[in-house]
Every structure is written in structure tokens, then in C-alpha cells.
Amino acid sequence: VTAETLTVETDAGIKAVSLLFDAGQAVGARVEMGDVRVSSTPVALEVEGHSYQYFQVDAGNPHAVVFVEDDPRQLAVAAIGAAIQALPCFPDGVNVEVVQVRSDATIMQRTFERGSGETLACGSGATAGACAAIELQKVRGPEVVIELLGGCLVVDVTDSGVFMEGPARTVYRGQIAADAIS
Numbered sequence: 001v002t003a004e005t006l007t008v009e010t011d012a013g014i015k016a017v018s019l020l021f022d023a024g025q026a027v028g029a030r031v032e033m034g035d036v037r038v039s040s041t042p043v044a045l046e047v048e049g050h051s052y053q054y055f056q057v058d059a060g061n062p063h064a065v066v067f068v069e070d071d072p073r074q075l076a077v078a079a080i081g082a083a084i085q086a087l088p089c090f091p092d093g094v095n096v097e098v099v100q101v102r103s104d105a106t107i108m109q110r111t112f113e114r115g116s117g118e119t120l121a122c123g124s125g126a127t128a129g130a131c132a133a134i135e136l137q138k139v140r141g142p143e144v145v146i147e148l149l150g151g152c153l154v155v156d157v158t159d160s161g162v163f164m165e166g167p168a169r170t171v172y173r174g175q176i177a178a179d180a181i182s
Helices: 077-085 123-135
Strands: 005-010 013-022 025-032 043-047 050-058 062-067 095-103 106-113 117-119 143-148 151-158 161-167
Touching: 043 077, 050 123, 062 077, 062 123, 077 095, 077 106, 077 117, 095 123, 106 123, 123 143, 123 151, 123 161
Parallel strands: 062 095, 106 143
Antiparallel strands: 005 013, 013 025, 025 161, 043 050, 050 062, 095 106, 106 117, 143 151, 151 161
């Protein structure tokens, strides 16, 4: 892609993407994430003898955000994610974010995605975690840095929308014949 802006069709709707360039190379992207709704009512849950609370977030797809005091890298995220995904209130599954507030502008997060298990990064999950942290006044906003196992993303909640920004790099180049697309 050589254009500075493009749209991407996702299961959560069409997203406007602005590419960030350095010396003619795309090095990052800023994505308009759409409306994000955060439930302010926590839901209690017990997993392997530990009590947790999650907050439901709709970022175009369903999320359950669990705030923890401990470093998420030391927690049984797969067990927490599987327990929440098995709840009858999520018949189509749910992405689960386990979030630790690090400062008034930074969170550390691990994500257990529906259908995939734990992933190194999740854009809608980072957005859900950041928006929940702002809505519940755990961080000040409007900009939140999300530390993920795969790197950092920044979510910016503005009057004109919610935007996620992060690095981009080429991982594959190829060509496909137009007649091969059906």
C-alpha cells in the first residue's frame, strides 16, 4: 500500500487507517476504532481459587476487561480467559483482557482472544482495555500507552473518536493474479 489513508473492512465494521511514513516507508498506522462502550458494572468471577471482576466492553466486538494488581505476565491468563469465555452470557465467545494499571497513562495487558487463545497483541483489546481504564478513572487519558507482549500501542480518546496507533512493518510481499480471486 502506498496511499497515506485507506479503509479496512473488519468484522467490527469499516476502519479508517492513516499510515505513518518515514523516508517513504510505512512505519506505523493510526486507526479510527469506532464507538467503544464500557459497562461500569463489574461482574464477579472466581478462577482457580482467586476472585476477579470483569467489565464488559463493546469495541465492535465483545470484550471482558479484568483489572488486576499483580503483573499480568505472572497470572494464569489462559485459565481466566477460558473461564470467562465459558460463561453463558457470552454464547459467541469474548476477548478477555487482563490489565494492570502501571501509571496514570500506562497499562500492561495480556489478551486471550476468542477462537485463538492468548495473542501477543490485539488492537480492539488494547482499545477496550484503555477505554475501560479511562471510563473507570483508573488512568487520566485521553492518551493511554498499552504495553502488550508483542509491543506497545497507544490509544487516544478524543472528542472526534477513539484512535489506536502503533508500529507497522512489512512481514511479507507477494503478488496474486486477479483471475485467482473468486
